[in-house]
Amino acid sequence: xxxxxxxxxxxxxxxxxxxxxxxxxxxxxxxxxxxxxxxxxxxxxxxxxxxxxxxxxxxxxxxxxxxxxxxxxxxxxxxxxxxxxxxxxxxxxxxxxxxxxxxxxxxxxxxxxxxxxxxxxxxxxxxxxxxxxxxxxxxxxxxxxxxxxxxxxxxxxxxxxxxxxxxxxxxxxxxxxxxxxxxxxxxxxxxxxxxxxxxxxx
Amino acid sequence: xxxxxxxxxxxxxxxxxxxxxxxxxxxxxxxxxxxxxxxxxxxxxxxxxxxxxxxxxxxxxxxxxxxxxxxxxxxxxxxxxxxxxxxxxxxxxxxxxxxxxxxxxxxxxxxxxxxxxxxxxxxxxxxxxxxxxxxxxxxxxxxxxxxxxxxxxxxxxxxxxxxxxxxxxxxxxxxxxxxxxxxxxxxxxxxxxxxxxxxxxxxxxxxxxxxxxxxxxxxxxxxxxxxxxxxxxxxxxxxxxxxxxxxxxxxxxxxxxxxxxxxxxxxxxxxxxxxxxxxxxxxxxxxxxxxxxxxxxxxxxxxxxxxxxx
Numbered sequence: 297x298x299x300x301x302x303x304x305x306x307x308x309x310x311x312x313x314x315x316x317x318x319x320x321x322x323x324x325x326x327x328x329x330x331x332x333x334x335x336x337x338x339x340x341x342x343x344x345x346x347x348x349x350x351x352x353x354x355x356x357x358x359x360x361x362x363x364x365x366x367x368x369x370x371x372x373x374x375x376x377x378x379x380x381x382x383x384x385x386x387x388x389x390x391x392x393x394x395x396x397x398x399x400x401x402x403x404x405x406x407x408x409x410x411x412x413x414x415x416x417x418x419x420x421x422x423x424x425x426x427x428x429x430x431x432x433x434x435x436x437x438x439x440x441x442x443x444x445x446x447x448x449x450x451x452x453x454x455x456x457x458x459x460x461x462x463x464x465x466x467x468x469x470x471x472x473x474x475x476x477x478x479x480x481x482x483x484x485x486x487x488x489x490x491x492x493x494x495x496x497x498x
Numbered sequence: 499x500x501x502x503x504x505x506x507x508x509x510x511x512x513x514x515x516x517x518x519x520x521x522x523x524x525x526x527x528x529x530x531x532x533x534x535x536x537x538x539x540x541x542x543x544x545x546x547x548x549x550x551x552x553x554x555x556x557x558x559x560x561x562x563x564x565x566x567x568x569x570x571x572x573x574x575x576x577x578x579x580x581x582x583x584x585x586x587x588x589x590x591x592x593x594x595x596x597x598x599x600x601x602x603x604x605x606x607x608x609x610x611x612x613x614x615x616x617x618x619x620x621x622x623x624x625x626x627x628x629x630x631x632x633x634x635x636x637x638x639x640x641x642x643x644x645x646x647x648x649x650x651x652x653x654x655x656x657x658x659x660x661x662x663x664x665x666x667x668x669x670x671x672x673x674x675x676x677x678x679x680x681x682x683x684x685x686x687x688x689x690x691x692x693x694x695x696x697x698x699x700x701x702x703x704x705x706x707x708x709x710x711x712x713x714x715x716x717x718x719x720x721x722x723x724x725x726x727x728x729x730x731x732x733x734x735x736x737x738x739x740x741x742x743x744x745x746x747x748x749x750x751x752x753x754x755x756x757x758x759x760x761x762x763x764x765x766x767x768x769x770x771x772x773x774x775x776x777x778x779x780x781x782x783x784x785x786x787x788x789x790x791x792x793x794x795x796x797x798x799x800x801x802x803x804x805x806x807x808x
Contacts, residue, residue: 314517318569321529325567328536329710329725360526397530419654422534422543445539445686445728448708474688478537491537493686493725 305376307342309356309384316340320357327480327489330446332453334434336486345374346402346430349485354428355400359385363397366390370402393425401429404457404481410465413477421474424492428480432457434488440496453488453496455481466496518565518598524548528566528721532712535723540685541653542636542720550716557590557615558716560632564613567628567712568594574602575609580617580758580775587615604778616679618700620757620779623709625726631694633715636722638682638692658690661733669738678743684731685724693730699742699758704730749774750792752783 310316316339323335343352359365365387371377378389390396393412401407407429416424437456440463443449469476469492476492490496516522524546531545550558568574574594578587582604590613591602603609606621613630623629639649642660652658661682668675681698685691693704694713704711704724711724724730734740748755750762750771757779759772771792774780784793 314522315570317522317526318517318567322567322569325529325532325536325710328533358526358530360523362527363530419650420544421538421541422531424534426533445725446536448706448727474538474541478533493537493539 306379306383307344307376309341310353311340313356316353317357320353324354324357324480324487324489327487328446328478328491331444331490331494332442332447332451332488334486334488339485344376344380346370347377347380347400348430348482350482350487351400351428351430354480354482354487355381355398356384358426359387359398361386361388364388364390364395366393366396366399368399368401368403368406368408370406371400396425399425399427401427404429404431405459407459407462409461410469410477415469415472415475415477418475421476424475424477426478426480428482431455431481431483434481434483434486440498442490442494442496444494446491447494453490455483455488463496463498466490470495515597518568518594519551520548520562520565524562525566528562531721532563532566532723535712535721536710536725538689539725539728540683540689540691540722542691542715542722544719545721547716547719552589552593554717555634556586557613557632559714559718559721560613560615560630560716561590561593561714562716563630563712563714563721564590564594564611565598567630568598568600568611570598570600572600572610573608574600575604575606575612575778576602576614577612577617577619577776577778578615579760580619580779581777583777605782606776606778616695616697617758617775618696618703620774620776622703623707625708627709629707629709629711631696631711631713633692633694633713633720634717635680636692636694636713636715636718636720638680638690653689656688658684661690662735665733666735669735675734675738675740681740682733684733686728687731690733691722691724697743697758698732698740701730701732701740702742706730745772747772748790749780749783750790752780752788752793753790754780754783754788 327335337353339349339353341352393408413425433456435454437454439452439454442451442453478491480489531543535543576587576591578584594600606619611628615632637649643649665675679697680695683691683693706727708726713722732740745759751773757774760775763770
């Protein structure tokens with residue numbers, strides 16, 4: 297008989313937390329260093345509710361008691377998601393986007409305006425939010441052309457389902473450099489990233 | 499040292515420490531700092547530097563960065579002043595071989611993670627490699643403005659005139675910029691950054707490098723980064739452009755004319771030679787058949803005719 301605490305309904309996290317978190321982090325570091333390059337992860341964690349594999353693995357890799365997390369309506373309406381994050385990561389779930397170090401967006405159509413998240417402080421720009429959002433597809437939509445650190449010449453980015461205002465808001469976000477949010481786009485078990493340093497043009 | 503594989507005590511859960519020494523909470527904190535450092539190239543992100551089992555000044559910052567990124571499949575190379583064989587490099591390599599059981603190598607081309615003290619390898623790095631620098635003093639303005647609060651404002655508002663004045667004063671006094679190592683750079687046209695005490699010879703290698711470059715300062719508790727393909731400009735003036743040091747002689751061992759050379763004293767009669775500081779680069783060239791003037795044992799050569807040492 298196992299005496300381990302087994303709360304009902306909470307799905308398992310990583311089988312091997314040390315090495316899986318390391319692998320996911322290295323893939324994220326690769327993605328953050330090469331904006332819009334898509335990486336695809338393997339994970340043993342089981343995802344609760346509307347959270348998909350990549351978003352779950354990123355949460356397990358990055359979140360802990362030091363990272364306030366905000367969930368959008370799509371994720372917040374399922375108590376199982378907040379329970380999962382509280383149990384595995386011990387992260388506080390906050391009610392307002394501006395308090396969050398990380399935001400999880402289950403439905404990118406409902407993404408709040410980027411300026412509602414913490415942009416950081418001009419003397420401490422690292423205190424900005426990282427927004428992780430689930431998109432219907434990472435390729436196949438209207439393309440923007442990216443330039444900036446991590447991109448040798450230019451690179452196309454064409455995720456599907458971003459709100460109409462997203463790229464004008466991104467121009468403001470990039471223009472505020474070194475302030476600004478950093479973004480990770482997930483789709484199932486794939487993800488890519490756009491740090492604030494990336495310039496996107498139509 | 500070649501790749502090696504043995505069963506580790508971590509796998510059996512017998513040791514008192516985690517994979518790669520740091521606990522997972524610390525690694526997560528450092529990983530989050532590294533991601534923000536990549537997002538804001540050249541900006542020094544404060545982090546909660548831990549006490550390591552070796553003193554400050556021996557690469558505790560670089561070790562914490564390496565410990566937070568390294569995995570079981572990595573191949574680690576550690577260099578100190580370009581050499582794989584010096585105390586610091588040997589100790590840190592042994593540290594990770596023991597605590598993370600990673601394979602280690604001396605060959606630059608085989609490494610996936612390279613931790614370095616004071617040099618960038620001569621061989622061009624690739625996109626699948628990460629270079630981790632050990633940094634003693636991350637703040638490029640420290641000797642111009644001792645107050646941390648003021649330095650932070652200078653970076654925040656990009657008011658870097660004081661650095662240009664410092665370089666100008668060098669020119670006014672000596673006719674050239676005399677900074678030879680830790681030569682300040684501007685990253686992506688925004689932050690001025692200290693590249694750690696690498697010789698200015700290495701500065702051009704940072705510009706548009708395909709490899710990710712991470713910098714860790716343990717005592718000063720700062721992490722910063724240069725993402726791949728990022729502009730890194732060594733500060734200069736239009737009429738005094740940045741240039742690197744050159745040598746009159748080639749490497750005494752391999753004959754290279756395009757590498758950074760160390761001067762080595764051979765005897766007390768004024769005998770000396772120059773040799774590549776990058777030991778792996780020099781060894782590989784000699785293996786390819788390149789030889790220099792002192793390719794025969796230089797110490798033995800210089801000792802001929804002297805009384806035997808006891």
